[in-house]
Amino acid sequence: MARIGILSMSDGRDFVSRDIASFIADSAGSVAAALRGAGHEVVLADEIVTTNQIAVEQSRRLADQRVDLTVFHYAVWAFPHFTMLAAEATEGPLLLLANIDPVYPGMVGMLAGGGALDQIGRVHSRAWGDVADPDVLAAIETEARAARAVRSLRGATFGRVGGRPMGMYTAVANTDQWMRTFGVDVEEIDQWEVVRRSDLVEQSRVCAGRAWLEKHAAGVHYDGKQLTPELLERQIRSYHAMQELVREWNLDFAGIKGQPELTTHFATMDIAEAFLNDPYDWEGPKETVVTSTESDMDGALTMQLLKGLSSTPVLFADVRHYHADKDVWDLCNSGQHATWFAARSEDPGENLAKTHLYPEVFYFPAGGASVQHLAAPGEFTLARLTRRDGRYRLHAVRAEFEQYDDATNEAMMRQSTYEWPHAFARLHTDAATFLSRFGANHIHAVPGEYVAELRSICRLLDIDYDGFGDAA
Numbered sequence: 001m002a003r004i005g006i007l008s009m010s011d012g013r014d015f016v017s018r019d020i021a022s023f024i025a026d027s028a029g030s031v032a033a034a035l036r037g038a039g040h041e042v043v044l045a046d047e048i049v050t051t052n053q054i055a056v057e058q059s060r061r062l063a064d065q066r067v068d069l070t071v072f073h074y075a076v077w078a079f080p081h082f083t084m085l086a087a088e089a090t091e092g093p094l095l096l097l098a099n100i101d102p103v104y105p106g107m108v109g110m111l112a113g114g115g116a117l118d119q120i121g122r123v124h125s126r127a128w129g130d131v132a133d134p135d136v137l138a139a140i141e142t143e144a145r146a147a148r149a150v151r152s153l154r155g156a157t158f159g160r161v162g163g164r165p166m167g168m169y170t171a172v173a174n175t176d177q178w179m180r181t182f183g184v185d186v187e188e189i190d191q192w193e194v195v196r197r198s199d200l201v202e203q204s205r206v207c208a209g210r211a212w213l214e215k216h217a218a219g220v221h222y223d224g225k226q227l228t229p230e231l232l233e234r235q236i237r238s239y240h241a242m243q244e245l246v247r248e249w250n251l252d253f254a255g256i257k258g259q260p261e262l263t264t265h266f267a268t269m270d271i272a273e274a275f276l277n278d279p280y281d282w283e284g285p286k287e288t289v290v291t292s293t294e295s296d297m298d299g300a301l302t303m304q305l306l307k308g309l310s311s312t313p314v315l316f317a318d319v320r321h322y323h324a325d326k327d328v329w330d331l332c333n334s335g336q337h338a339t340w341f342a343a344r345s346e347d348p349g350e351n352l353a354k355t356h357l358y359p360e361v362f363y364f365p366a367g368g369a370s371v372q373h374l375a376a377p378g379e380f381t382l383a384r385l386t387r388r389d390g391r392y393r394l395h396a397v398r399a400e401f402e403q404y405d406d407a408t409n410e411a412m413m414r415q416s417t418y419e420w421p422h423a424f425a426r427l428h429t430d431a432a433t434f435l436s437r438f439g440a441n442h443i444h445a446v447p448g449e450y451v452a453e454l455r456s457i458c459r460l461l462d463i464d465y466d467g468f469g470d471a472a
């Protein structure tokens, strides 16, 4: 949930503002109550803005509370320079909210303030109407979620464990542009640290992890070569090594190169990535740590934004295949999908019961377990940050994840790489449009509807929104 500041604008003439103060306070109170009722934290300004000084003081006070979204509330005609002074003191996302009550010219106040902000190019969003109307409340909440997701990036640190894999330009971003556009710093960490620290993990933790996986997974398919208890333990060690790096380097999210050094000479990072992205591991419930395969920077950044919206694990997948006969895509990853996607259950046992650990395939001679499952059905929002000629854009598309009878699921998974995790996605766009315009090999998804938030995020970040199909 978001932290939302509310600042009510009013008239600069004392004999007017005096008489309308209670009307404004009641209206602001209803907005605050509705947002609190929806679970948000609300910070109401101490004073209604009736002077230039109060405009600056009160907006600075809200800014000090590091609100995710600042709402300028217009229940009456308000002197527009108050809006300008308050906006000047508000560095975060800004929403102008007018109640539609003809008794007082609140709409006029909002439009005069909004027009003035447009004149100086100050990004802001607008909403209007009675907050008792669910659509009005939903519009404010959409902006609040988008604002929180964007704010959660500012000051964050991405841990890039290993550099660019396999010449993948789409996995590498410019750190200056990241700091300027998203406020995110990048720590470059050598994969050697994963190998070095893996040896230092206590054997008891490792044994407990292997026992837990063997107990709960649908199958751990040891083959004496590509997947052995020793290799699975090495992967469990690499998971704990990554957890340590996240803690010691204060990483908010991360990416692991993996290929080719680790996947050829150490073990794959599939177990590490899956459980970093999961809300649990063999030691209990935990916070998810967004971690991208192939140290995909814009992939991880997209996932961190989606996590800011949904507070769930976020899927990382290759756009691997299109089943034209079914108009369904196989989103399958040579790395991981958090096991949570197998059943989207809060009970890890339920997800693991649909998850198989298979010996890694020919690409990965170092071996280890791949984490295989088929994502549970549901409605999803998919997104991906990419760059066109250096400028960021955010692709967005709606989809349903589907499953069929066991034989059909099996046959479809065997058409690509059976041992890897899959999601069968029906995208709300046609294949030709998608393949001709989508700017990456990886895509990310969360359950639920977040298209409006993604549009707002683009406005707040001043990047291009690129929606496909009914998300256009």
Ligand SMILES: C[C@H](O)[C@@H](O)[C@@H](O)C(=O)CO
Binding pocket: 166, 259, 294, 318, 333, 334, 363, 441, 442
């Ligand atoms: C195993 C291959 O190298 C895969 O990693 C490759 O196809 C990708 O997934 C690239 O995104």
